[in-house]
Amino acid sequence: MSPASTPSVVLGDRFARELPELARPWQAERVDDPRLLVLNEPLAGELGLDPDWLRSPQGLRLLVGNVVPAGARPVAQAYAGHQFGGYTPRLGDGRALLLGELTDDGGFPRDLHLKGSGRTPFARGGDGLAAVGPMLREYVVSEAMHALGIPTTRSLAVVATGRAVQRETPLPGAVLARVAGSHLRVGSFVFARATDDLDLLRRLADHAISRHYPYAAEADRPYLALYEAVVHAQAALIARWMLVGFVHGVMNTDNMTISGETIDYGPCAFLEAYDPATVYSSIDHQGRYAYGNQPAVGEWNLARLAESLLPLLHDDEQQAVALAVETLGGFRGQYLAVWNAGMRTKLGLYAAPDDVVTPLVEELLRLMHQSQVDHTSLYRDLATLARGDAAPVRSRFLDLAAFEAWSARWLSLSPDPDAMDRANPVYIPRNELLEQALSAATQGDLAPLAPLLDAVTRPFEPRPGLEAHAAPASADFVHYQTFCGT
Numbered sequence: 001m002s003p004a005s006t007p008s009v010v011l012g013d014r015f016a017r018e019l020p021e022l023a024r025p026w027q028a029e030r031v032d033d034p035r036l037l038v039l040n041e042p043l044a045g046e047l048g049l050d051p052d053w054l055r056s057p058q059g060l061r062l063l064v065g066n067v068v069p070a071g072a073r074p075v076a077q078a079y080a081g082h083q084f085g086g087y088t089p090r091l092g093d094g095r096a097l098l099l100g101e102l103t104d105d106g107g108f109p110r111d112l113h114l115k116g117s118g119r120t121p122f123a124r125g126g127d128g129l130a131a132v133g134p135m136l137r138e139y140v141v142s143e144a145m146h147a148l149g150i151p152t153t154r155s156l157a158v159v160a161t162g163r164a165v166q167r168e169t170p171l172p173g174a175v176l177a178r179v180a181g182s183h184l185r186v187g188s189f190v191f192a193r194a195t196d197d198l199d200l201l202r203r204l205a206d207h208a209i210s211r212h213y214p215y216a217a218e219a220d221r222p223y224l225a226l227y228e229a230v231v232h233a234q235a236a237l238i239a240r241w242m243l244v245g246f247v248h249g250v251m252n253t254d255n256m257t258i259s260g261e262t263i264d265y266g267p268c269a270f271l272e273a274y275d276p277a278t279v280y281s282s283i284d285h286q287g288r289y290a291y292g293n294q295p296a297v298g299e300w301n302l303a304r305l306a307e308s309l310l311p312l313l314h315d316d317e318q319q320a321v322a323l324a325v326e327t328l329g330g331f332r333g334q335y336l337a338v339w340n341a342g343m344r345t346k347l348g349l350y351a352a353p354d355d356v357v358t359p360l361v362e363e364l365l366r367l368m369h370q371s372q373v374d375h376t377s378l379y380r381d382l383a384t385l386a387r388g389d390a391a392p393v394r395s396r397f398l399d400l401a402a403f404e405a406w407s408a409r410w411l412s413l414s415p416d417p418d419a420m421d422r423a424n425p426v427y428i429p430r431n432e433l434l435e436q437a438l439s440a441a442t443q444g445d446l447a448p449l450a451p452l453l454d455a456v457t458r459p460f461e462p463r464p465g466l467e468a469h470a471a472p473a474s475a476d477f478v479h480y481q482t483f484c485g486t
Contacts, residue, residue, distance in 0.1 A: 009049065009062065011072035011100025011112060015182075018207050021200050022188060023075035028065025028097055029118030029128070031175070033162035036060060037132065037446065038139060038453075040156050043179060047102045047110060047156070054157065063157050064175045065097055065117045072100040076120035079187035080194060081254030082304055084288055089194055091187060091254050092122030095130060098183060109211060111183050112156070115176040131171040132160060133438040134485025136449065138176055138265040140437070144429050144456035145262055150240045151233075152262040153180040167485075172442060181261055182211050186305045187254035193308035205312055212259045221323075223312035228327050231302055233260025235331050238298045239338035242291075243346065244428065245271030245375040249281040249482060251289050251297045253304050267482035270428045272472050273372035274365070280431075282481045299331050345423045346379050348386060348415030356413070363406050371398040374472040379424035382410075383417035425459035427466065431480050432473040 016023040034057075041051045053059045061067035068074055076093040083091075097120070099112045115138070116130025139155035146152050161173040184207070192201045209216045209226050216225035237260050241248065248255070249267035257263050267281035276292025284290070289297060306324035314320035343361045344350065368378065373396045381393035385407060397403040429452065437448040455469035462470070473480070 009069045011069050011102060012109070013071065013073040013100055014109070015077070015098060015101070015111075015207070016073045016075045019200070019204060021195070021197070022078045022191065022204070023073075023098075024078065024092075024121050025073060026076045026097060026120050027074060028114060028175075031061075031064040031066055031159075031161045031163070034060040034064050034066075034175075035160040035162065036063075037136065037158045037160050037174065037441070038449065040139075040143065040154070043154050043156050046104050046106075047112075047179065048105065049102075049156075060159055062099075063114075063159050063177045064161065065099060065114050068099060074099050076122055077183060077188070078122065078191055079185050079254050080191040081185075081187040081252045082190075082301070083252045083254075084284075084286075085300075087190075089191070090122070091124075093120055094123040094126050095119065095128040102179075108181070111178075111180045113178045113180060113183055115178060116161075116173065117175050127165070129161075129163070129165045129173050130176065131165045131167060131442070131485060132158070132174040133171065133442050134266070134483075135174040135176040136438055136441055137268075137434065137485075138178070140434060140449075140452060140456060141265045141268055141429050142178075142262070143453070144459065145246070147457045147459050148240075148244055148425060148428075150244065150246070150262060151237055151260050153178050153257075155179075172444075180257070180263065181259040182208075182257070183263070184208050184211070184258040185254050185263070186256045186258070186301055186308075187252075188258070189305055189308040190253060193311075198311055201308070202312060205309070208258050221313070223309055224323055224327065227306060227309055227313070227324065228330075230258055230260070230305065231327055231331050232334050234298050234302060235334035236260065236338045237262065238295050239335050239342060241294060242339060243342040244425065245274075245291070247271060247278060247280055247289075247291045248294065249279075249284065249289055250484065251294065251301065253301045256298070256301045266484040269431050269480065269482050271375040272431065274368040274375045274378075275372065276369070280480060280482045282483050295332075295335050298335075299328065302328055302331060342423075346420065347410065348383065348417060348420040349410075349413055350416070350419075352413045360406070360410055364410075367397060367399065367403055367406060371396060373397065376425060376428050377470065377472065379420060380426060380470075382407075382415075383420040383424070386411065386415045386417040386420070422460065426462050427455035427459045427469045429456050430469055430471070430473065432477040433469060435480075 044051045074097045078092040081091045097114045097117050101109045119128030135158045142155045156177040159175050163173040164170040165173040192204045213229040219225035255264040269280040278291045279287045310320040313323050385393045437452045440448045455466045
């Protein structure tokens with residue numbers, strides 16, 4: 001690999017230096033004919049990268065890992081994971097590379113990471129490649145999540161490789177350039193703990209503290225403070241998923257970050273008709289990662305993190321377990337605090353007491369489930385109702401009498417429709433339109449991608465011409481499934 005020809009690209013190698021046991025030096029596979037499909041110019045600016053240079057032949061070679069700045073050391077990261085509850089001791093970046101760390105315009109370190117860059121020692125028989133559709137899905141959905149204010153990895157670019165990827169049929173290949181606060185996962189700690197190398201586990205924890213929770217270093221028990229911070233971050237994150245109807249689809253422990261960022265947008269989707277049992281992933285046959293199960297799964301994953309951290313929490317194992325159990329016991333309360341505050345905001349209620357709001361929320365969700373109400377549209381229609389127009393929302397409910405009784409109670413609390421509109425998106429990545437855009441892109445037509453990105457990256461602003469992006473799926477778009485893309 002040749003060094004990049006611009007002095008503006010500086011990639012650090014802190015992860016590779018500090019945690020070599022978790023970093024396998026590796027190189028991306030050669031891409032002979034890279035072609036840019038989409039570039040996130042605002043994100044490039046945050047990272048101090050010149051968008052015009054990224055579009056150049058040399059810039060595209062950086063975005064597929066074939067050009068790496070001097071001093072950078074690309075690595076495939078090692079981690080373990082619990083996949084659908086089953087422990088796998090050695091996963092790692094099977095088709096990905098950490099190119100290195102950038103410093104953003106706020107002075108914070110950010111990983112520059114690739115997906116689909118070729119087989120690594122962790123590929124486990126896979127081809128290490130990625131197809132255009134899944135990489136564009138991650139680009140669209142991660143940027144939508146960012147626009148909704150939900151912590152997430154970001155997508156910098158998707159570059160077509162000109163190479164076919166064999167799945168059920170041959171598909172055009174692509175590489176995603178992804179940016180994150182870090183790629184430290186629960187599975188990173190599970191892997192380190194399994195080595196029985198206490199020094200490695202401690203260095204990993206110190207790295208996580210320094211990178212994400214530096215205040216924890218000043219605590220009486222820094223590693224307990226780290227665990228408390230991760231529990232809180234994940235409780236808040238999953239509550240925010242639930243508030244917008246996001247279904248991750250594959251909440252394995254290797255897909256849960258230490259930073260509290262959403263990561264690995266594989267078989268993800270957004271709820272349309274409200275149903276807690278909704279599953280989109282084609283491989284989630286038992287519904288483990290259904291929409292309504294996500295808080296419980298997050299808590300389960302955090303218990304696996306606690307098990308990995310026990311040697312750092314206290315020299316006495318029983319006391320370490322007690323500290324971990326007490327900390328994890330705070331997850332549900334922290335989750336509910338964010339969820340309840342979010343629902344209060346979505347319904348435009350501030351002054352009403354909890355004992356009034358909580359049953360209102362529970363009854364609304366029951367009515368939504370009964371009538372299969374569109375999760376996103378409902379709240380904007382309720383704001384319209386608060387302004388005096390009942391027609392849009394009335395048409396959504398089968399049991400109109402029950403809804404009118406509910407709405408009379410809600411309206412008596414004087415909800416603020418302007419606050420509701422600031423909290424409730426008009427646009428999400430609608431599953432039908434997203435699939436249409438990905439299918440077209442797979443065939444070489446990027447035209448449907450532009451209005452989709454326009455809608456979801458400014459989700460709270462209604463705009464002419466985007467009406468389809470605010471509407472539920474058509475009646476014939478049923479039994480929707482998503483796929484991991486590997």
